[in-house]
Amino acid sequence: MSRSLTNAVLFVDGYNIIGIWPGLxxxxxxxxxxxxxxxxxxxxxxxxxxxxLDARIVFDAHYQNxxxxxxxxxxxxxxxxxxxxxxxxxxxxxxxxxxxxKLRLSRRRLLVATSDRAQQLTxxxxxxxxxxxxxxxxxxxxxxxxxxRRHQTPKRSRSRFLDSSLDPESQRRLAQLRMGLK
Numbered sequence: 014m015s016r017s018l019t020n021a022v023l024f025v026d027g028y029n030i031i032g033i034w035p036g037l038x039x040x041x042x043x044x045x046x047x048x049x050x051x052x053x054x055x056x057x058x059x060x061x062x063x064x065x066l067d068a069r070i071v072f073d074a075h076y077q078n079x080x081x082x083x084x085x086x087x088x089x090x091x092x093x094x095x096x097x098x099x100x101x102x103x104x105x106x107x108x109x110x111x112x113x114x115k116l117r118l119s120r121r122r123l124l125v126a127t128s129d130r131a132q133q134l135t136x137x138x139x140x141x142x143x144x145x146x147x148x149x150x151x152x153x154x155x156x157x158x159x160x161x162r163r164h165q166t167p168k169r170s171r172s173r174f175l176d177s178s179l180d181p182e183s184q185r186r187l188a189q190l191r192m193g194l195k
Contacts, residue, residue, distance in 0.1 A: 020065060022116060024105045024141075025149070026127035027053060027072040027092075033128050033146035054086060060153045061089035063160050069093060069108075071101040102132045109139040 031037040031049045041049035054070065061068035069091045074081070081096035081104075095104050105125055116123050123141040126149040127133065133143045144152070179187065 021122035023068045023124045025070045027070045029127045030146045109136045113140045
């Protein structure tokens with residue numbers, strides 16, 4: 014995964030990821046599947062925005078007699094709930110098959126995150142790159158650390174003098190007061 018992710022399309026097999034990430038497993042088992050879904054969505058909202066990905070999480074219909082529906086959560090994240098009788102695997106495979114030529118022409122990468130071995134082989138046959146659930150987890154964590162480092166405030170000086178902890182304008186004004194200029 015060393016090449017840039019910017020403008021890549023990432024499909025995530027939602028329930029497969031929830032079943033493998035330890036934190037999401039705990040949320041699912043201790044709270045609810047809905048709680049685990051929300052946590053995964055929040056994690057991928059931040060990850061996709063920071064990395065510039067076009068991410069799509071796919072959840073199975075789970076034997077509910079409902080039509081497939083898509084929900085745009087952010088500029089970078091779309092959630093798709095499959096129709097009754099359709100699995101996330103088949104949806105992702107069909108999307109990989111239909112997008113492969115279009116993405117290849119635009120030189121965009123197509124990634125699929127799942128630890129399902131059969132799906133891995135199928136999507137790679139369509140030219141998609143594969144990442145395991147744990148690789149995605151590590152990438153999300155690394156992105157979170159990088160984002161936090163970028164947004165940290167600079168550390169203050171450890172000087173014993175109070176004026177060293179002031180901003181430059183306050184230091185200038187204090188110096189003027191000391192010299193009797195104001």
